[in-house]
Amino acid sequence: MEQGLLTPEDEESLRQIASKIESYEKDRKNLIPILQMMQETAGYLPKEAIKMAAGYLGVAECEVYGVATFYNQFRFHPPGKHHIKVCMGTACAVKGGGIILENFERKLNIHAGETTPDREFSLERVACVGCCALAPVAVFGETNRGHLDQETVHGHMTPSAVEGLLDGIAIEKQMKERVLKRMEMEKQIEERVGNVDESDG
């Protein structure tokens, strides 16, 4: 469970978790619902959250960790801003899902289950998203501070579509940055003009 230091966002999520956990009855049967709530709040299960669940229910920490690792839903790495799920269900596998996953891995330079160092992208391999008629499928999720905002399903994927999608995201990001830069510059100019006006007056 090697993970980086907690970001301020993570700490804020932990505070939220601490207040939400009170609403659950202290019963072992609530363990999985509590873990689900934690992941929804923080985007993943930080070490501290597992400790908190164990303490609250009076169960050993290793037992909680054992349950959490048993199920595919739980994640121990923070997700990236763009969370990519590549479907590896039977239909997708037959239609070349493996090649799609490999292309994502190559383009992002990470393996499935990991996050890029800049926390921009994370990649996950999932069993089946239930859109088998559109195989092969990749799901792009936009996360905002760990919460999943919206998901878009891309059907009939091809390796060149992988490149296109990633480039599209990069271009969008650049455009946003450029707009921000321009706004800043305009603001600076306005300020300067204002200053000139004042000195004139």
Add this chain to the structure above:
Amino acid sequence: MNRMGNKDPDQVFDVIYKEAERRNNEFLADPAPKIHLGMATCCVASGALETKKGFEEAFAEYHVEARIHTVGCMGHCYAGPFVIIDHPASGFPPIMYNQVDAGKARMLVKSFLVDGDPQLEYVYGAMQENDMLPSVMEFSRFNKEKRVILEKCGVIDPEDIYDYIAHGGYSSLVKALKLQPEAVIQEIQKSGLRGRGGAGFPTGRKWEFARQAPGQEKVVICNADEGDPGAYMDRLILESNPHQVIEGLAIAAHAVGARKAVIYVRAEYPLAVKTVTKAIHQATRLGLLGRHILGTGFDLEIDVFRGSGAFVCGEETALIQSIEGYRGMPQHRPPYPAIKGLFGYPTVINNVKTLASVTPIIDHGADWYRQIGTENTPGTAIFSVVGNVVHAGLVEIPMGVTLRSLIFDICGGIPNNKKFKAVQIGGPSGGCLSEEFLDTPIDFDSLTATGAMMGSGGMVVMDENSCMVEVSRYFLDFTQKESCGKCTFCRVGTHHLLKILERITKGEGRDGDIELLETLARDIKAGSLCGLGKTAPNPVLTSIRYFRKEYEAHIYEKRCPALMCRSMIGYYIDLEKCARGCDACVAVCPVDAIFTTRNRKKGIDQQLCVKCGECMAACPPQYDAVRRVSPPSLVPYVEKPPQEEKEKADGEISGG
């Protein structure tokens, strides 16, 4: 049963039904055109949200008064997003259009709703028999189906309980409540309904065991933990018609005497969780759930439990462990859950499809249900037919239809003029059947006899370019990851099966591997506790039985006859056919492996090539120059010009 209430459920329900009928009549009497738009996960994935927006914008632009009626999924996923436009004023019957994007939506609003021209070239079919347009019922994709479970899916709005009631919903619950629980069980037993989760255990008997088990408190669980990759009918039913399942669950609870019920849904299905939760709230508000249901003494509380994604949790005892907050590991049976289940109470666990079948059985009677399907397996089966097939999607057929009829008549056969090779039935627990089995009638017993099984109803059709060894490796990779680790044979055995298969697909197969696989597979079957281990070797065993030649080609000749295993194939460009100056393949290659030869044709750098096949798809059909061969030693050598020379050539071209 201790009846605290003394009201007649008929009278109580009549008030609710009148309200539903009033709303429905209001909807039908509205002269404005109605647009029925499918909004389940699969349709949304193919762009239904944009389509909806397109319609709304077009309504505003052309000042059209129309209503959008969001419905669930009809199972015709190949045609998504589909819309049905009901425009009575135009004189046409309701018409179905397929693959409607925002642009098409705008065009339909303008020409059909405004000008009254239904744009015949885009029409998929009319929804009713008429003498103007061909009806969809003329297509075998429609007329060979028999919809019992999916009858209302794609017709009603899943988020509106009144829509369901107006279409006859909850009347079966009223009927069941007037009967003694034993009479309900008897009716289900008479119908011959068998559990649709895969094993096919008679549902009535299961209920009877739980009914007779000692104990005041009993539980019924709806198993919607659909972990099988390639099957999605449970999700579709819950998203498109949640009330039919809830009604079935309530009938089951009444029959066994339970006051608590749980719906166990995968957390990966967020829309299904949302729809079911909303449906439970609506039903509780109308007094169809909760305390004193319909004025009788019957109480029922339904909880939704979100399963966290473990394939093994589809097994009854593992599912119970998971709800109790433990790792989902199967337990020894007996005691069966019907005697001692969730928190020690007698528990009935039924699949979504089983419960959804209960409702129509009570409604139309056991004799009606017996007429559908075969003698030993009455009723219908839902299959998600996917893979290399033209009309992919969900199909509900009566039991006893042959595989050939299902794949070739109903689902349109194999696309791209390729040949049928195999069909994989039942997901990771099922098996691959070759062409000779196409005339097998579909039911529990005949499929089990072939070595495959019904399973959850996932059916993946494979054409000549699918390698059976690779497909077995895929399934073993799945089951090996999903094995809970309790039984040694399953935990270690599947690992070794996978290692051997991986070796074979990489071209490192050894003499004796096939026999080793067979022995290992038999041992795993014998030494595992639950269904996962008992069935995990099925894909390997069936593919060895029916496609032994392919295994032999991999091991002894180091080639993949289907040209699928990537370590055993190579791509090259036929220089006779390659066109000078065409760069189609260069643009799509994800690893820049394609270079230009001295005479400005293309070659593939075998060291860089990852064998994704993009260049083959991109090569214009008039050239068709990319070839795929196995083994890779058949690839001819093409000289790659050194880097400087290429730059020089580029310079000359731009200079000249």
